[in-house]
Amino acid sequence: MAKTIEEKQYLVRYKADKKSHLTILNHEKCATECEGQICTLFCPGDVYKWEGDRMFVGYEGCHECGSCRIGCPNDNIKWEYPLGGHGIVFRLA
Amino acid sequence: MPEKFDVIVVGAGPAGAACANVCAKNGLKVLLIERGEYPGSKNVMGGILYRKQTEEIVPEFWKEAPIERPVVEQRFWLLEKESMVSMGYKGKEWAQEPYNNFTVLRAQFDQWFAKKAVEQGALLINETVVLECIVEGGKVVGVRTDRPDGDIYADVVVLADGVNSLLAKSLGFHKEFKPDQVALCAMEVLNMPKGKINDRFGLEGNEGCSVEIFGDATQGQLGTAFLYTNKDSINIGVGTTLSGMIRAKVKPYELLEYVKNHPMIRPYIHDGEPAEYLAHLIPEGGYYAIPKLTGNGVLVIGDAAQLVNAIHREGSNMAMSSGKMAAEAIIKAKQNNDFSEVGLDSYRTSIYDSFIGKDLKKYKDLTHTFEANPQYLNEYIPLMNRAASQFFTIDGTPKREKQAKIMQSFTAGRGKLGVVKDMYQAWKVMK
Ligand SMILES: Cc1cc2nc3c(=O)[nH]c(=O)nc-3n(C[C@H](O)[C@H](O)[C@H](O)COP(=O)(O)OP(=O)(O)OC[C@H]3O[C@@H](n4cnc5c(N)ncnc54)[C@H](O)[C@@H]3O)c2cc1C
Ligand code: SF4
Ligand code: SF4
Numbered sequence: 001m002a003k004t005i006e007e008k009q010y011l012v013r014y015k016a017d018k019k020s021h022l023t024i025l026n027h028e029k030c031a032t033e034c035e036g037q038i039c040t041l042f043c044p045g046d047v048y049k050w051e052g053d054r055m056f057v058g059y060e061g062c063h064e065c066g067s068c069r070i071g072c073p074n075d076n077i078k079w080e081y082p083l084g085g086h087g088i089v090f091r092l093a
Numbered sequence: 094m095p096e097k098f099d100v101i102v103v104g105a106g107p108a109g110a111a112c113a114n115v116c117a118k119n120g121l122k123v124l125l126i127e128r129g130e131y132p133g134s135k136n137v138m139g140g141i142l143y144r145k146q147t148e149e150i151v152p153e154f155w156k157e158a159p160i161e162r163p164v165v166e167q168r169f170w171l172l173e174k175e176s177m178v179s180m181g182y183k184g185k186e187w188a189q190e191p192y193n194n195f196t197v198l199r200a201q202f203d204q205w206f207a208k209k210a211v212e213q214g215a216l217l218i219n220e221t222v223v224l225e226c227i228v229e230g231g232k233v234v235g236v237r238t239d240r241p242d243g244d245i246y247a248d249v250v251v252l253a254d255g256v257n258s259l260l261a262k263s264l265g266f267h268k269e270f271k272p273d274q275v276a277l278c279a280m281e282v283l284n285m286p287k288g289k290i291n292d293r294f295g296l297e298g299n300e301g302c303s304v305e306i307f308g309d310a311t312q313g314q315l316g317t318a319f320l321y322t323n324k325d326s327i328n329i330g331v332g333t334t335l336s337g338m339i340r341a342k343v344k345p346y347e348l349l350e351y352v353k354n355h356p357m358i359r360p361y362i363h364d365g366e367p368a369e370y371l372a373h374l375i376p377e378g379g380y381y382a383i384p385k386l387t388g389n390g391v392l393v394i395g396d397a398a399q400l401v402n403a404i405h406r407e408g409s410n411m412a413m414s415s416g417k418m419a420a421e422a423i424i425k426a427k428q429n430n431d432f433s434e435v436g437l438d439s440y441r442t443s444i445y446d447s448f449i450g451k452d453l454k455k456y457k458d459l460t461h462t463f464e465a466n467p468q469y470l471n472e473y474i475p476l477m478n479r480a481a482s483q484f485f486t487i488d489g490t491p492k493r494e495k496q497a498k499i500m501q502s503f504t505a506g507r508g509k510l511g512v513v514k515d516m517y518q519a520w521k522v523m524k
Contacts, residue, residue, distance in 0.1 A: 002281070005346045008370035011281075015130070042338045044279050044345040044372030063372040064135060066257040067277050070270055070374075071335050081128055081259070084239050085220030089134045090200045092282045092369045093328050 005046045009061050016060040017086040022047070022068070023057075023078040030055045030076065039068045039077070063088055098124045098247040100423055101236055102215075103223045103260060105132035107409040108395025109253030110207040111150045111416030117213035119424050124245065125207065125215050126238065128222040133203025136255075137373035138409060139280070140321045140328045141303055142197045146410035149417060151209050159205050161196040161323035162301030163188055166294075170357065172308035173478035177357045188300050196301050196321045196328070198282075226250055226260055226391065232433070233264070233390035248432045249423050250391045253416065256374045258397035266393060267384030272336040274378030276316060276403065279345035280330025281353075283365025287325045293361050294322055305406070306331075308474035310352050314341050318352045319406070320361060327362055329353060332375065345372060377403040380450075380457035386441045389434050392419045400444070402452050404459065411449050418443040476503055 002008045024030060030037060031053055039048040045061045048068070064087055069079035081087070100116045102109045105127035113125040129135040141164065147154050155163070165188045168181035187193040211217050227235040227244060235246035252260045256275065261267060294302040301322045310318035316333030331345075331352045338345060352358060376382065376399040383399050386392065394400070395412035402411065422440035426432050444450050480499040484492075 002367035002370065003350060005344075008281070008346055008367070011367055011370045036342070038339055041342055041344055042277060042335065044277065046346075064257070065277065065372050066374050067275075067335055069257070070275060071272050071339060079257075081222050081257075084128050084222045085130050087135070089130050090137065090369065090371055091134075092198045092200055092326070093137060093140055093280060093371055 009045065012061075012063075013089040013091065014060055015086050015089055017082050019083075020057060020059040021080045021082045021087070022059045022062060024055050025076050025078055026074075027054060029074050033074055034072075034076075039072055042067055042071055096246065097235075098122045098216075098245065099427065100124070100249050100251060101126065101245060101247040102251040102253055103236065104128075104253035104255055104395075104397075105207045105210075105217060105219075106136050106203060106253060106255055106395060106412060107206060108397070108412035108416045109251065110203070110210045111413040112251050112253060112394060112420045113207075113215040113217075113416075114150050114210040114213050115417050115420035116423055117210060117215040119420070121423065121427065123210075123215040124247065125210060125217045126221050126223055126236070127207070127217065127219045129219060131200075131204050131219055132207035132217070133200040136199045136203055137278070137280070137371045138199050139278075139319045139330055139406060140196045140198065140323065141406060142195045142202065143407065143410040144192050144194055146413045146417075148191075150413055151206070154209075155190075155192060155195065157205075159197070159201040161198060162299050163192045164194050164196060164303050165296070165300040166302040168302065168304040170304060170306045170308075171474045171477055172306055172310050172355065172357055173475050174309055175356055176478045176482060177308075178474075178477050178481050194303075196303070196323050198323060223254070223260060226252075226264060228264075231389055233388065248390065249426065249437070251416075251419055251423075252391065252393045252397050253395050253412075254397050256376045256396045258393070261384055261393045261397050264388060264391065266386075266388065267382075270376065270378060270382065270399075272339060273334050274376065274382050274399070275335050276332045276375040276377045277335045277338050277345055277372070278330050278332030278375060279349045279370070279372045280328060281349065281367055281371070282323075282369040283327045283329060283362055284368045285325060285327055285362075285365045290322050290325065290327065296322065299324070306352070306358070310355065310358075311337070312341060312343060312348065312351065313471045314338065314343075317406075318358075320358065326368060327365055329358075329362055330371075334377065335374070346370075375403065375408065376401050379403070379459070380453040383453065386444060387422075387434050387437045390432050390437075392422070392437060392440050394419045398444075400449055400453070402456065404456055405452075407452075414447065414449060415444060418447065 166183035314333035314337030
C-alpha cells in the first residue's frame, strides 16, 4: 500500500519542464508573515518544503490543482500552467 | 490551419468537448485546444458519469464509450470511529438500458469523448496552453497560445478551462475563488481483480457499486469520501473545503490514508494495488460563486463557471449540459451574426432556467450553513451511530425505554430547542 507521499508520488507520471511554473514572489514574506507555512501542509503533491528559513519549491511533483494559489494567505505565489504538454499526466481516474 | 474559426473552445474536458461537439455538428468551424498531452490527462473525478446529460451529446454512448461499470447500487455510510450507519438502494433495473449512471476513468473517457467532437468535424490540438484572450475594442476576438505564432482568431471563444480558470479571472468575470469555495480532494486508484471486487461489494458480472461516505472520514471538516468500483480497480478519495483542510492542519494524503485505514473501509480495499494518486479542486462555491457567464465574444462553461452541485456530486453532467447550452447560443448568434454579450445572452438565461441554475439556487446556502454549523457532522453522525448501536443491541431493556434514552441522548448536547433549530435549518437549506 502506498503509504507515504513519496510512494504515492511515484505512481504518477510527470513530464516536467526545465522551468518552474510556480514562483514564490517574496521569500521574506514566507518567513515573517506566514505562520506555519501553510502551503507545506495542504499541498497534495508535497511540493513546498520549508528548510529552516527558506521555501523550496519542487514544482516537478505538482498536480496543478491550484490550491496554493487560492490558499496562500499572502498572495505570494505566482501560479501558471506548465508549458503545453508538460506537467502531470494522469492515466486513470 | 484556417486563419479564423467560428468558435475556439479552450479545454477538452466534458464541458469543452460537449460544446465543440454540438457546434461542429451544426456546421460551425471549431477549434478545441487542450493543454494536456491528451484530453483527460489533467482531469480528475471520483468517477460517476450520469447517463442523461452524456446521452444528449452522444446518443447511446454506453455502447461504445470506455465505461467501467453501470452502477446498480448506491450506498451511503455515516461513519463513526469504529462504526457506521449504512443506507442505500440497489436495483437490477439499473443494470439494464437505459441505465442510471456509470463509473468511468477520466483519462480514458475524456479522450474518447473529445474524439466524438473530432468526428463531428472539430479540430483538436493538444499540448497547447491558452495564455490569454485577445481582446480588441472590448470584444474577445481570439486567443494567444504558448505556440510560436500562436495567435488564433474566432467569432466566439468558449472558456472551458476548469476550476483554475485563469482566463475568466483575467477577463474580470470573477475574483479569485476563496478557500471555502473550493474543495481539495485526494484520491487513489487501487487495482483489484474483478472477482474480488464482486465478492466484497456483493456484485455480479459487470455491475457496479458507489459509496458516499460522511462523518469521521473527513475528521469533522465539511466534505465527503467515496468508494467507486471500476472493472478491475477501485477509486477511493476524500476531500474537504480548502478552508477546512487549512483549519484542520491535515495533509490531504494523510487524510486519504486515514480513510483507507478506517476499520469500516479497510476490509473493502485492503490488498488493493495502488496504481495512481491524484489530486484536484472541485469548485463548490455554488450559486453565489457563479461568475459572469457571457461577454462580448466569450462564454464560460463547466467548472470554470462553478457549475457543480456538491451535494449530488454532479459536475461532469453540468459541464456537458452547459457546453450544449453554450453551443446552442452560439448557433443562434451565428444566425443573427451578433456575437456581442447581448447576442449570446440566451446562454446565460438557459443556464439559470435549467436544472443547473435551479438546483444550485435550491442549495445556495447549504455549504455555508454546514461550514458555520459543524455540529451536523461532528455531533449528529456520532449520535446516530450510538442510537443505532443501542437500538440493535439486545440487552433486555424494553424498546420503549431504549427509544426514550436515544431521544434523550440526541437532545442532551444541544438541548431540545437546539436540535429542533438545527433540523429546521437543515431542512430549510435542503428543501
Ligand atoms: C475528486 C473529484 C471527484 C469528482 N467526482 C465527480 C463525480 O463522481 N461525478 C461528476 O459528475 N463529477 C465529479 N467531479 C466533478 C467533475 O470532475 C468536474 O465537474 C468536471 O470535470 C468539469 O468538467 P470541465 O470540462 O468543466 O472541466 P475539466 O474537466 O477540469 O476540464 C478542463 C480542461 O481544460 C484544460 N485547460 C485548462 N486551462 C487551459 C488553458 N489555458 N489552455 C488549454 N487547456 C486548458 C484542462 O487541461 C482540462 O482538460 C469530481 C471532481 C473531483 C476533483
Ligand atoms: S502559504 Fe504563501 S506565504 Fe505562506 S509559506 Fe506558502 S507561499 Fe509563503
Ligand atoms: S498547484 Fe496544488 S499540487 Fe501544485 S504546488 Fe500548488 S497546491 Fe501543490
